[in-house]
Amino acid sequence: MRALPVAVVILLLLAPVAGVIPPAAAGTQDSVGSSDALDSVGSTPSAPTSAAPASAAPPSLALDGGQSHPAPQQVDDANLTFRTLSTPDGVESRTGSTARGANIGPSLDFSVDEANAAMETAGVVQRIEGAETSTERQRRILAAINQIERDEVSLNSRQTEAFSAHASGELSNRELLDELVRIAATAREYDQRLEELDALAEETDGFSSPTRLDELQVALQVYEGPVRSHALATARGETGPADIHVASTSESIVLSTIVDGEYVREVFRVDRWDRGGGSISNDDAIEATSAAYPETASLREPDAFGAGSVQRITIPHEFGLLRTFVSGGTEAVFVEHQRIDLGTFPDTDSVAEAGDGFNVTVDRSYAGGPVTVTVLDDETGEPVSDVTVTKSVGDGDSRAIGSTDSDGVVRTLSPASSYRITVVDEPRVVVVDGIEPIATPSPIENGTASNG
Template structure:
């Protein structure tokens, strides 16, 4: 496996430059509403201007995020739990992709030292992988179209995403093996083609989808997932309660921001890696200013994604988890926009704002929020003493779990309002809050 000659792959680990913030507590509003407008696509010196940027939206005093750039088709919740049908579907899809790896390994071994046959196996393997990826892409597109049209439920859509994700994850092994054999056979397949295969898989799997599959197999507790879609984009967000840390996990895809046949504008500069870094810094100013670790373009190793005009930027930041990198963005070289993003946040570090509270029957409910689709903290306390209460939490009438011994329950905020109820025995209290409004911090 070889990298592009003359390019330096940057993988920097920077010293912390910002202290960790305090836990989530009520924060006074600062006035103006959060701006969800896109940032201007101002090209650095020597870099051609691109089309208007896809909306990497500001979430003041915390990380920016990739938003869907067209009118929403859906904004709903689904729950993934033990699901025999979903598990069988996911396992079947994974098996069909795993077959590509097995076939490639056996066929290459059978070719022995015959260079002609080895090259033929690699070429055939590349064709097979392309065909398999295309099948998964069509399945993904069909599922989204049917979901937006109301032909399948949210649970059925999540089942499809889980199956496709498992297949894509398995197929990534075949792509890696293809790269190894391609190098051994004298590179009959262009490295750009293999890098493109890797980039196509980025839109087909992700951490939330992996959690869906695990829940359907019964390997973890059920999870509640917030799903937002447009005609071609998808955002999935959930609260991960495993272990001692409560984490907000979000993945977003905007396929139209990816133009694989376009001219790579970063490559047109004397420093394509630096140009991609500067574009990320422009789109994610808070994230960049509060970075604690950074890696540019080294994601998943050779052949590097920039060979296919895809630039990965991974950043660890002050609101992140124990992961080295808590925000991963993938920029397209032709559009200079982010088409895929993954985020992890430690909820004890996320700044919130006091939305509203109410009391009834001796129970008080308080809500701290961030934004629609972001984390929202529900607190249940005794009205008289202020002591935390273990209570059932309902969002828009749907039970979403119970508060812990600290009286808290983190949820993903629906759009645009949320009716929040806490129930303890025969007593309950409710409040309706806007999940968007004044910025956090």
């Protein structure tokens, strides 16, 4: 492979930016991309839920960008819950939310970083292909793999520093998300570089890729995530604006958002990753995930992919998808990605208020979870559309979360503290006050629900 010509580099820089400001958003770009408000500081409690028996069927694998849903299984709705990792129990966390929208500045920065990384990969390949002997070619391939190993260590330190800086207030929500998007993009490029190195190794006489290449590829995937991907897409104008919930401690992060009728969540727990913990088998990683998420594991048989000290477990099911990364040593889930269909999201509790001809129901959830507001006509019971709904946290100002759709529904994300929902259709107003988030349905550890 030859180094990229200047024209190609220019195209790499410009292509993603062409969609930064869609016509409908051109007038609101600045305001949409700059909102960054904290909800509260505190810890989120956990609550146990009952487990369901295990059953299995071969799953169809899904990508982070979406999933194909397998045929439904028989599920006991009364026991259905989707457990989720969160920040550690008993550790104070910084929580908040930020509005993400098309933003040409970060989008250009991301594109420049991607182009530079692609050029670096092209240079590595060119140096290997320029080796005059098979021995020298092998040496250069191994040197390139060694360099990526060192780069992954640096990437891990960089991410942990970002977690800590956000938790201490040094980084805003927006700045944290931008950094995590960059880290994910860097990890993807390292992964692609390893693919190139693997192909070059296969083409080299008397040589094959070392086992640690596969191990390194799985380890790099932990730095990617569905919320980070969506944050990048919104910055580039490839999708509409979105609110993103953020919670952090010095060694953990929780990100969540709502995308196309799904609740999307990713969690990273540095404290549960034993980087020197040794190998873990597919079966042990599946067992760890199934024990932690028994209800989800009962929907479909988990699929394992990995090598060495990190295993990736995927459970696609009729309600969405669960993906975990399990560490050797701790044999604990340290990264979690989830997608859950909002139409069947079970972890809610309803509060209601009637007045001024409206009947308003708020299906509250845990901190960072999806909240559904439904507005019906108090006399007919019919949905009321195009009604403005606002949310305020604590003593903060109200902020519009949207207008009800044809089903009388609008959705938002739950803050970590008490909040108020207001339905406004001048001169009619209904307020649902003092709404508290419910307890987070934590994974099972040693027979008890815990986010330890």
